[in-house]
Amino acid sequence: MQDSLAQFLAKAIEVLERIEPWLPETVENVDWQQHWAARWVRTQRQGYLRPIAVHSQLKLADLLGIEHQQRQLVENSQQFLQGLPCNHALMWGARGTGKSSLVRAILAEYAAFGLRLIEVERSNLVDLPLIVEALRGRPERFIIFCDDLSFDAGEADFRQLKSILDGSLEQAPENVVLYVTSNRRHLLPEHQSDNQNWQRSESGELHPSEAVEDKIALSDRFGLWLSFYSFSQEHYLDVVCHWVDHHARALKLVWQRDEGFEKAAIRWATARGNRNGRCAEQFAKHWVGQLGLQR
Structure with a gap:
């Protein structure tokens, strides 16, 4: 009797282990009335938004020496909040000069007016269509924020970002704007070989000028470019x-x-x-x- 029960339990455990990957995961629902921000989390089976407890006391007045960049991004964010035409923004330049801090300060300043933020890691950009579709039609206004973004040579993930920004039938809804920070102005590495003619190209690229255009086209889709420089x-x-x-x-x-x-x-x-x-x-x-x- 005991041997039969043990065999049954072992068999049941084996079956559960096999079907576990197919079971739905526990997904945290975000209460946007209570949370200002969330992070897109990618698991083995699906992705979901996990709420972030925002405790930052950073104010716009704390960001010294970047008044010009601050004014432009604040104006763009105000346009976005009021449903007026606005641009996706690319902030690039030296590290530690206030790029991501500026975004956090804007969130703190305008969260009471319905502004919300979603952090997306560079490795999860492939899920951008899923994210923007989940936000479509909501009353809040969402900044999708990707910090310290860059792509290595040969990677194709940047094309998903391009399609959401512009040039695709599936564009971001009007309540979503993308803010990106990077140390690179064009987000992708550029090589001297990009400007060589095809006879000298190590990669065998027959149309190097088109390869260069493909790289520059990504940053061109951001209507607002803000440059940040090292401090004196x-x-x-x-x-x-x-x-x-x-x-x-x-x-x-x-x-x-x-x-x-x-x-x-x-x-x-x-x-x-x-x-x-x-x-x-x-x-x-x-x-x-x-x-x-x-x-």
């Missing part, structure tokens, strides 16, 4: 002071900008090989933390 030393120090003041005020600490402070901030940036907003805030946290220990 003066700009960097101004941003450092802003964040030191921000963190010190929260802890009721007193500090002063003197020569020693500036030298320490410059050494911090030099050790990391860049001057940007991310580096400035990191130093500010270090400096204020040290002041807190000495209190």
